[in-house]
Amino acid sequence: MECPENQKVACATFVLQKDAEIWWRDNKTLLNPEGGPMNWERFKEAFLKEYYPKSERLKRQQEFAHLVQGGLTVEKYNREFNKLKRFAPSMVDTEEKMTEKFVLGLEPRIRRMLEAFNPKTYEEALRTAKALEKPKDEKRREEPVIIGQKRPHESGGSDRPPPARRHRSNNRPAPRWDERRPPRHTDRNPRNQDGARGRREEGCTICGRLHGGRCMAGSRACYRCGQEGHIAVNCTAGNAVAQANPPRVVEQTDQPAPPRAQARAYA
Known part of the structure; x- marks a missing residue:
């Protein structure tokens, strides 16, 4: 929308709300002591100083200067590019500068192929970059696989390594089966032993009772x-x-x- 120079301040202050509206009402006289229509450049400088300090502007400029595609898609990288470029107008003030900045931020594979096309405009660079981008499912199919190593979905089990064998100290041989058997409990009480022997004796063949000696x-x-x-x-x-x-x-x-x-x- 075209707005006359002498109406820009009136249009801008009309949409101010809450704290910004209070700030304008309290500082309107100080910013324009002469009265009459206020100068747009003076208003813009005062407003940006209050709500958009220089430190924040420098921060946004650095974000745009170091912007790269990374793990983003070309479309998301383009949206981030357009959101931040207004904070560094001197870096994109010509079509050539904007195209060069966009291409340099693409991932290396796309950037190398795109440089061979030598795009002349930003729109041409964006369209070609989208065409060179591979779908995510195609990227997964091209993941390198080591020869002899199963893919994760083909292993069918856990990826944990088999448990290592325990090393025996002093290189002693493993005990034989009979040495690993626990010692058999023996009763040291002679009375219990006599009683056990008595229970194992067979009955007398004459009287059928249990006794020693001649019947x-x-x-x-x-x-x-x-x-x-x-x-x-x-x-x-x-x-x-x-x-x-x-x-x-x-x-x-x-x-x-x-x-x-x-x-x-x-x-």
Whole structure:
């Protein structure tokens, strides 16, 4: 929209809001003490000094001076280029300067090919750069793969390396199977050992009971001294021997022992 020089300040101040509107109302007389239409250049200088300090302008100029495409697409790089170029007008004040700045910021692969076309205008450089840009899916297909190495989607498992074997200290050989067996627990109590042996003894083949020595069942002899004529209750002989080493006895009975079962043999 064309705006006459003497109406620029009125149009600009009409759209000011909040703090900017307050600033203009408080400083209007100070900026234009003569009265009448205010000079546009004077207003612009005062306004930029208040809301757009020199430090911020220099910061934006440096951003544009070092702007490169990097990981952006050509379209996003172009939008960023147009957003920042107004902060450094001296760098793009001609078509040739603007085209050169745009081309220098492209990624190296596109820039080398684009320089071969030698574009004359900014629009031509932008159009050619978009044509030379590869789609993202095509870039993924061209990722280098080391020979013998599977792609991530072909490995089918974890990429973690196999666990390393543990090294044995002092280079000692591995123990044999019998050396790795835990020691068998043995009972040191002789009573427990005797009891265990007693439980493993087989019954007497004559009386069927568990005892040591000769079986006295059916012989009418004393179970203590082995002499006939009395029983163990009335035995007075060998008390010292009997007390020191008491024999294993079974209850004496006058009943004859059951007949011994005969073993059968099967063909």
